[in-house]
Amino acid sequence: EVLIVSMFNTKEFILKLMKIGASGYILKEKTEKELVYALMKIQDGKPHFGLEVMTVATTPTPPVEKKADLSETEVEVMCHLANGNTAAETGKLLNRSMHTVNTHRKNIFAKTGVDNIVKLTRYAIRHGYIQP
Numbered sequence: 001e002v003l004i005v006s007m008f009n010t011k012e013f014i015l016k017l018m019k020i021g022a023s024g025y026i027l028k029e030k031t032e033k034e035l036v037y038a039l040m041k042i043q044d045g046k047p048h049f050g051l052e053v054m055t056v057a058t059t060p061t062p063p064v065e066k067k068a069d070l071s072e073t074e075v076e077v078m079c080h081l082a083n084g085n086t087a088a089e090t091g092k093l094l095n096r097s098m099h100t101v102n103t104h105r106k107n108i109f110a111k112t113g114v115d116n117i118v119k120l121t122r123y124a125i126r127h128g129y130i131q132p
């Protein structure tokens with residue numbers, strides 16, 4: 001039987017230890033009383049994973065946001081809009097009509113799953129298109 005005592009409290013680490021058969025896992029910061037309790041449970045053949053550890057281990061992982069398949073022009077339009085330019089300003093900078101820019105904006109919103117410029121700006125930052 002193995003009780004892991006560690007300062008690491010990440011989901012990946014905890015799940016890996018559970019997978020390889022750890023009988024228990026508690027954080028280093030726990031008191032002597034909690035350590036003894038964990039050891040006694042494991043000695044009785046019962047697993048023991050601390051409350052904080054189980055909370056981390058059972059918290060759902062948010063889905064990984066997939067990078068949208070944007071055309072080169074859509075990327076240019078997104079970057080200008082995300083940096084605060086209006087559709088008219090973006091159109092002048094890219095030598096396109098405001099109507100064309102708005103069409104690109106609608107397509108970008110659909111492809112990225114966002115519904116406003118603030119969310120588009122966050123998306124552009126997260127995916128490295130612009131700097132914060």
